[in-house]
Amino acid sequence: MSLPHHVTVESIVKRFTAKGGDLLALDNVTLDVCDGEFLSIIGVSGCGKTTLLRLMGGLETPTAGKVLVKGSEPREAQRHKQIGFVFQDPSLLPWRTVQQNVLLPLQVNRQQDAAGHPRAQAILSTVGLEEFAQYYPHQLSGGMKQRVALARSLVFDPSLLLMDEPLGALDELTRSAMRYELLRIWEASRKTVVMVTHSIAEAVLLSDRVAVMTPRPGRIADIIAIDLPRPRKPGIEREPAFLDYVERIQRLLMTGGHGGPATGRTTALR
Amino acid sequence: MDQPLAEQLPSVSAQSPSIGRSARRALKAAVPALGYLIPPLIALIIAGVVWEFWVRAADTPTYIVPAPTKVLDRFFGGLSYFWWHGWVTLYEGMLGFALGAGGAVLFAIVMASSRPVEKSIMPLAILVKVTPIVAIAPLFTIWFGFGSFPKVLIAAFLTFYPVLINAIVGFRSMNPGAHDFLRSVNASPAEIFLRLRMPSSLPYLFAAFRIVIPLALIGATVAEWFSGDRGLGSVIIVAHNNLDMPTLFSAIFTLAIIGIGLTMLTWVLEKRLTFWHESNLAR
Numbered sequence: 001m002s003l004p005h006h007v008t009v010e011s012i013v014k015r016f017t018a019k020g021g022d023l024l025a026l027d028n029v030t031l032d033v034c035d036g037e038f039l040s041i042i043g044v045s046g047c048g049k050t051t052l053l054r055l056m057g058g059l060e061t062p063t064a065g066k067v068l069v070k071g072s073e074p075r076e077a078q079r080h081k082q083i084g085f086v087f088q089d090p091s092l093l094p095w096r097t098v099q100q101n102v103l104l105p106l107q108v109n110r111q112q113d114a115a116g117h118p119r120a121q122a123i124l125s126t127v128g129l130e131e132f133a134q135y136y137p138h139q140l141s142g143g144m145k146q147r148v149a150l151a152r153s154l155v156f157d158p159s160l161l162l163m164d165e166p167l168g169a170l171d172e173l174t175r176s177a178m179r180y181e182l183l184r185i186w187e188a189s190r191k192t193v194v195m196v197t198h199s200i201a202e203a204v205l206l207s208d209r210v211a212v213m214t215p216r217p218g219r220i221a222d223i224i225a226i227d228l229p230r231p232r233k234p235g236i237e238r239e240p241a242f243l244d245y246v247e248r249i250q251r252l253l254m255t256g257g258h259g260g261p262a263t264g265r266t267t268a269l270r
Numbered sequence: 271m272d273q274p275l276a277e278q279l280p281s282v283s284a285q286s287p288s289i290g291r292s293a294r295r296a297l298k299a300a301v302p303a304l305g306y307l308i309p310p311l312i313a314l315i316i317a318g319v320v321w322e323f324w325v326r327a328a329d330t331p332t333y334i335v336p337a338p339t340k341v342l343d344r345f346f347g348g349l350s351y352f353w354w355h356g357w358v359t360l361y362e363g364m365l366g367f368a369l370g371a372g373g374a375v376l377f378a379i380v381m382a383s384s385r386p387v388e389k390s391i392m393p394l395a396i397l398v399k400v401t402p403i404v405a406i407a408p409l410f411t412i413w414f415g416f417g418s419f420p421k422v423l424i425a426a427f428l429t430f431y432p433v434l435i436n437a438i439v440g441f442r443s444m445n446p447g448a449h450d451f452l453r454s455v456n457a458s459p460a461e462i463f464l465r466l467r468m469p470s471s472l473p474y475l476f477a478a479f480r481i482v483i484p485l486a487l488i489g490a491t492v493a494e495w496f497s498g499d500r501g502l503g504s505v506i507i508v509a510h511n512n513l514d515m516p517t518l519f520s521a522i523f524t525l526a527i528i529g530i531g532l533t534m535l536t537w538v539l540e541k542r543l544t545f546w547h548e549s550n551l552a553r
Contacts, residue, residue, distance in 0.1 A: 059454060084454075085451050091445050093445075093466070093469070094547070109457070152451070
C-alpha cells in the first residue's frame with residue numbers, strides 16, 4: 001500500500017515473566033497499519049492479539065523491537081490524546097452518567113471547554129443515545145454501554161481507534177446490529193482503526209485488511225486484503241466473494257498458516 | 271359578599287386534590303421508614319412492659335435492676351445533663367474517628383501505590399491493632415492529662431486499622447479497563463486516583479465506617495472511665511460507684527440513641543454516595 005503508515009510494528013517480541021515460567025506472547029511480529037484503514041486482527045484465544053493491540057496503544061512495552069505511532073512512541077500519541085481505546089468490557093465509571101462518562105477524556109488534563117457538552121451530545125446522537133445522556137450505566141443494556149464506550153473514545157477525536165473485541169460481550173442479535181452501527185460510524189469518520197476480534201464474519205465485513213494470527217508464540221500467519229466495495233450494505237454476508245474470504249481465513253486459522261492448501265504469502269484472493 | 275365566596279369555592283376544591291396528592295406522596299415515602307421503625311419499636315415496648323412487671327412482681331431493688339419507668343423518669347428529668355455529657359462523648363468519638371480515618375486513608379494512599387512501603391508499615395499497623403486499648407488508656411492519661419485529647423486519641427487508634435485495611439483494598443479494586451482507558455488518554459497518577467481509585471474505594475470505606483464509628487464511640491466512653499469528669503463514660507463510672515442505677519441506665523440509653531443516630535447517618539450517606547455499587551443495585 002502506498003498510503004502513509006499510521007502505526008508501524010517492527011520485529012516485536014513480547015515476553016511475560018510469570019511464576020510458572022516465561023511466556024513468549026509475541027515472536028517477531030511485523031505489521032503496518034495504513035492511515036485511515038480498518039484493520040482487524042483475528043486469531044484463537046491466547047494468540048497474543050490483545051497484547052499486540054495494547055503494544056500499539058502504549059499500554060505495554062515490547063521486550064524487543066519497536067512500535068511507532070505516526071513516527072513516534074505510542075506514549076507520545078497518548079500525550080496528544082491521539083489514541084482511543086474500546087475494550088470488551090465497556091469499563092464505564094458507574095458513578096457517572098452517560099454524559100459524564102463521555103466527558104471524562106475531555107476532563108482529563110483539564111482540557112474540557114465550553115464546546116465539551118455540545119460535542120458530547122453530538123457524539124451521543126451519533127451512537128444513538130442522545131436520550132440517555134442522564135442515565136447511569138447500570139440502567140443501560142450491554143449494547144448501549146458499549147456504544148457509550150465508543151462515544152467516550154470518539155469525543156476527543158483521536159486519529160487512531162484501538163478496539164479489543166468491542167462486540168465480544170454482546171448477544172448475537174445485538175452484535176450483528178452493532179456491526180453495522182460500527183461500520184456506519186467508521187465510514188463517516190474514516191479514522192484509522194485496529195480491531196481485535198474472534199469473529200471471521202465481523203472481520204471481513206468491517207475491514208480493509210485482516211491480519212490472521214497463530215498462537216504460542218503469537219505470529220502473523222498472513223494478512224488478507226478484503227477487496228469488497230464500500231459502503232458495505234446488509235446482505236453482503238451472503239455474497240460469494242464475502243464467503244470466499246470467510247472460508248480462506250477459516251482455513252488459515254485451522255492450519256496455522258503452515259502447509260495447508262490455501263497458505264502462502266499471497267494477500268490477494270485466488 | 272356572596273360573590274367572593276362563590277369564587278373561592280372552586281379554587282379550594284381545585285387545591286385540595288393537590289394537597290391530597292402531596293400528602294399521599296409524603297405518606298408513601300414514610301411508609302417504608304415506618305416499616306423499619308414500627309416492628310422493633312413494638313418489640314422494645316413489649317420488652318419494657320415485661321421488664322417493668324418482672325421488677326415489680328419480684329420486688330427487685332433499684333440498685334440491682336431499676337424499673338424502666340424509673341429510668342425514663344431519671345432520663346427525662348435530667349435531659350440537659352445527659353445531652354451535655356453525650357455531646358462530649360460524641361465529640362471525642364467523632365473527632366477521633368475523623369483523625370483515625372483521615373490518617374488511615376493517607377497511609378493507604380501511600381501503601382496502595384507501593385508494595386515495599388506496605389510491607390514496612392503493615393507490621394506496625396498490626397502492632398497498633400493487637401495492643402489492647404485498655405492497656406494504653408492509663409498511659410495516655412499520664413501523658414496527655416485529663417482533658418479530651420487522650421479520649422480522642424483512643425478513638426482514633428480504634429478507627430485506624432479497619433479503615434486502613436479496607437482503604438488499601440478499595441484503592442486497588444478498580445475496573446482494569448477504566449484504568450487502561452485513563453492511562454491511554456494521558457491521565458496522571460493523581461487524576462487516576464481522584465477520578466477512579468477514590469470513588470471505587472467508597473463502598474469499601476463505608477463498610478469500614480459501619481464497623482468503626484460505633485468502635486470510636488466505645489473507645490471514647492471507655493477512655494472516660496479512666497480520667498476526667500466529662501462524658502457519658504465518667505457518668506457511668508460515677509453512677510456505678512454510687513449504685514445509682516437509673517442514672518447508669520439513662521447514660522446507656524443516651525449512648526444507644528447516639529449510636530443509632532450515627533448508624534442512620536452513615537447509612538444515608540452510604541446510599542447517597544455508593545448508589546452505583548452492586549451491593550445497592552441487587553434487589
